[in-house]
Amino acid sequence: MRGAQVAGREVEHLDAIPGMGAAFARAMVPSRTSRVTLPRRISTVHDVTQNRARLADYARVCGFTLRDAVPPTWLHVLTFPLHIHLLGDPQSSVKLVGAVHTSNSMTLHRPVTADERLELSVHLEGPRPHRRGALVDLIGQVRVDGEPVWDGVTTYLASGASVEGEPEEVERAPFEPRSPQARWRLPADLGRQYRRVSQDPNPIHTSRVAAKAFGFARPIIHGMWTHARALAALENRLPAAFTTHVDFVKPILLPSSVGFVASETPGGVLADVVTKDGAKPLLRMRVEEAA
Amino acid sequence: MTHNAVVIGGNRTPFAKAGGPYAEASNHDLLTAALDGLIARFGLAGERIGEVAGGAVLKHSKDFNLTREAVLSSALAPSTPACDLQQACGTGLETTIYIANKIRLGQIDSGISAGVDSTSDAPIVVSDSLRRTLLKANAARSAADRVKALAKIRPSHLKPQAPSVAEPRTGLSMGEHQALTTERWGITREAQDEIAAASHHKLAAAWADGFFDDLVTPYLGVPRDAILRPDTSVEKLASLRPAFGGPRGSMTAGNSTALSDGAATALLASEEWAAEHHLPVLAKVVDAEVAAVDHPGGDDLLLGPVAAAGRMLARQGLSVADFDLVEIHEAFASTVLATLKAWDDEDYCRGLGLDGKLGTIDPSRLNVTGSSLAVGHPFAATGARIVPTLAKLLHAKGPGSKGLISMCAAGGQGVVAILEAV
Structure with a gap:
């Protein structure tokens, strides 16, 4: 209509x-x-x-x-x-x-x-x-x-x-490598689990063949899972109303282990999902209290 | 230096039947919801509380730090410490006693006691034989040893084991134990159904009066206790078939508690802390006692609280008649009735090593806003439900009003406590 x-x-x-x-x-x-x-x-x-x-x-x-x-x-x-x-x-x-x-x-x-x-x-x-x-x-x-x-x-x-x-x-906040304060272990079937709840049927998250066709060695996790997981890690620090911005820097292959770092700043929380050694960012997130 | 430990208030989720509206919620979810409601009610967001003590009877092994994890998910300061305690159905009262004792000793000046249980999200474990086989395979030094160990797995090992409510030493369920007590003490079907109907009617009246508005926060769209049946009656309950005690038994699904899901919390503090935070004080925790009976030797499984109450009252120089209000946890209607009979039985009380019987109470002082038969009984939560409820009732009666809590628990144990309005 x-x-x-x-x-x-x-x-x-x-x-x-x-x-x-x-x-x-x-x-x-x-x-x-x-x-x-x-x-x-x-x-x-x-x-x-x-x-x-x-x-x-x-x-x-x-x-x-x-x-x-x-x-x-x-x-x-x-x-x-x-x-x-x-x-x-x-x-x-x-x-x-x-x-x-x-x-x-x-x-x-x-x-x-x-x-x-x-x-x-x-x-x-x-x-x-x-x-x-x-x-x-x-x-x-x-x-x-x-x-x-x-x-x-x-x-x-x-x-x-x-x-x-x-x-x-x-302009992006400069990334400084540091040791992760948490490690997440992402299982091989995580793409399938997130497909079930998100109903996003894109096969690059679940099929090795489809992932290869798009140039990834293995299936990659949905960016919005990583975003959600990062917010969940901050759950007790999230204000009632807030703005959050994420940049998806690099895809995360499944299965894998990644790191997480977060720091409070006067403007809000800055959090990064990083490689296991903390050397490179995979997702960068900001959370600010909404006006 | 000793302090008064006072109850400031409480918060719980509405309780609901297992497999009902909370079927998707874990113990962690339920406990966090109850904590966050308490935090919102008393403005504790970002506050470091002295300690949070909670527990669950049915607990997943991954939840070894259940209460601390719930604190971290809640709005409390992450620097708030927590511990898990468990004493079967007495858990929610035992956590209150633990927190109150620390406050009275001056080790902490504020604390939260809590309990939660989800019979919907109960852990399913593998059989003991499979578990041992897997552990052996895990410990194997070589691949060949591992294969040898794993080769011992049989199809029968794969049957999952649901948690059982049977007593490990007797193999009898709690209901079967209580059926023995019901018969021994000559508790009638009519008396049990009257207790059950009254529990529903009193709870319904309290909800209608708004009594629970500052004790309960809705969760997952459930606004109030979902097991409550305001329109039940002795006649309706009389039509139910026996559930325990064989075909001629008197215990039914109506006069026994339902398997339930829910979480409850109570906020306790020193009077000084409460004053500094401009929070109301309802009642102080005066005393507490635990006791146990020899149920493998044939004692009544759920009458542990009688000896506990007897010893505590003797120490305080009180009799049961001195209490303005009495809360006896309704595990079964017949537990309440057998407890009342046992209190008034000179021989039974002397047999427990007491100086004499405890006496009788005016029935109008018992469970005045209903109890577990109508509210439901998420095992570990019940004590933390009763404490703030009784504290609020006593406070309304005026300073000096005394209340007695009596809770039976698996393993033949009993937990009791005295609150006094301030």
Whole structure:
């Protein structure tokens, strides 16, 4: 159903969260064009109820304590089928295949509980120039009774695509190697476990053959698992409302052991998932109390 | 220097039947939820508490530091230490006694006692023979020895073993033991069903009055105790078939506690700490005692608290009639009835080495807001449920009001304590 326009964008109301199968298959067909085209509409789903059993499973797989208030990364997971829906659209020249999840930001404006009915919306913005291709942003929002409770920005790099303009300079906090304060052992089946709770069927996380086809020696864990696990490690230090930003620096092959470091700064918590020896960053995360 | 250990308040999750709304929640999840509710209620976020003592009866081996891990997941300062204690169904009261004793000795000035149990998330273990085989294989020095050890695994070894509620020395379940006590003490079906119906009615009335609003925080969408049946009656309970004691037994699912999930906490402190933090004080912990009976030798398994109460009352120069309120944990309705009969039995009490019987109480002072039959009984949580409930009730009655807690526990043990309103 197509409806009114919001900020010049057509709004598509879906009756239910779209299924992943066909849309995912379409999103996996590589694009031949280097010119970036994106669907401009906003896809929304109203009245989404949260499945507590799946939430509990998600919490177990990511290391969260099961609470009434849900992790903000769980809200990202709920919006993910809309990402696939838009990237599987014929108008989208950016496809999941060949796109790399480079960074992610989200803001939890207030605690969201598992019994709240949610309104999810996602649209695409961009492309923005990048030295290795084009960046596109999936802008997600979760509302409860019209009130925005969560905002998310998922940034993909479409390598090979080109956009006019100068790439934006991003300043990153300098990384200093140090001994990890924790070690996580990621089992070989972690991709399968996270697939079950996230419903992200991308085979590079579960199949050695598929991983090899994309240039990885072994399956790699979903970036959003690593993000969730890092937030779970900070659970008792997370404010009620916060913004968190992650840069996915390097993929993590399964199985493997990685390290974790975190430090409190006046601006918030800085945390890194690092190689086992602490020498190189794999994921960099910031958490700041929301205004 | 000794101090008063006072109960400031408590918080628990609503209790629910095993396999119900908390089926996906672990002991860690439940205990963290109960702690975080307590922290929110008393503004303890970021606070270093002297010590948190908690425990669970059904515990996974990975949860060896269950309470400390829950503290780390909670909003308390990570510098808050914790320990795990376990004394079967007495755990939640034993943790309270441990914390109160440390406060009274001046070793800590604040503490949280807690208990949790999830019969939904109970550990399933492998059979003893398989475990020994695996340990042997693990210790093997060579691959050949390892293969030899592993070759001894038989299909029968692979049957998982659910935790059992049977007493290890007698092989009888707690219900079967209590059925023996029920018969020995001549406890009738009618009396048991009356206790059960009253428990539900009193708990329902307390919920309706808002009594639990500052003692319970909803969890996973459960707003209040889910086992509670406000509309039950003696007539309805009379229609249930016997569960223990054979076809002519009088113990049913209605007058026995249900397997339950839940967690409870109590905040204790010195009076000075409470004053510095501008927190209310409800009641002080006056005394406590534990006792045990020889159930493998034929004693009543769940009457351990009688000797404990007798020794504690003698020491305090009190009789049971001196208490404004009495909480007897309703493991089974017949446990409450047998305890009351035993208190009033001169020969039985002398047989325990006491100077004489403890006496009788006015039934209107017993379990006034309901007890485990209606609330549910997540084993280790019950003591930490009763302590703040009784402290609040005594406080409402005015300073000097005294309350007695009596809890039976597996292994023929009993834990009792006295609270007094301040």
